Structure formats: C-alpha cells, structure tokens
Amino acid sequence: LGAEGTAGSVRTVGRHRAHLGFNRRRFPDPTGENNHAPRRIVARWPGHMVDLDVKKVGVIPDGGGWGVHGLASEQAEQ
Known part of the structure; x- marks a missing residue:
C-alpha cells in the first residue's frame, strides 16, 4: 500500500x-500455494525438547458417566 x-x-x-x-x-x-517453507525441528542438546502429555483428572460418579448423566440417562430419553 505504501508503494501506491x-x-x-x-x-x-x-x-x-x-x-x-x-x-x-x-x-x-x-497462486494460492502455501508459501511457508517447512523447517526441521532440531533439538539443541539432549533433553532440550520434552514431550509432555497432560490428562485432565475428573471425578467419575459410581456407575460411570454416561449411564448416570449422559445418553443412557432418563433425561436423554424424554
């Protein structure tokens, strides 16, 4: 825009x-082509990149979740 x-x-x-x-x-x-050149991810030293999996810990009621509150509940059948 500045050039114009x-x-x-x-x-x-x-x-x-x-x-x-x-x-x-x-x-x-x-042209619609992807103009972003892919680059390789390289660790700088051992242990530089760490893969961390995170799982949410929730409270599951006795008898399971779907049977109490989900698709198999009486509320869902109405």
Whole structure:
C-alpha cells in the first residue's frame, strides 16, 4: 500500500485482514500455494525438547458417566 501512496497503520491493516479471513500466511500468495517453507525441528542438546502429555483428572460418579448423566440417562430419553 505504501508503494501506491496509501498510508495506513500496520495494526489497522492487520485487523482488517483478520476480519476478512486473510490473516494466515498462505493467503497472500496470488497462486494460492502455501508459501511457508517447512523447517526441521532440531533439538539443541539432549533433553532440550520434552514431550509432555497432560490428562485432565475428573471425578467419575459410581456407575460411570454416561449411564448416570449422559445418553443412557432418563433425561436423554424424554
């Protein structure tokens, strides 16, 4: 836009692009091809990257969850 003589804030332009759905990097390419080059993730030293799996711990009522509160409950059959 600056080359055409149109002045505007970078933040304003970014906000309008996000509103129109053009806030992803692949969209500005006229051919529609993904212009983001894939890169390899390399650990700098042993133990640098750690895979952590997180599981939510919840309270399951006696008899199970679906049978008490879910699809098999009397409320769902009504």
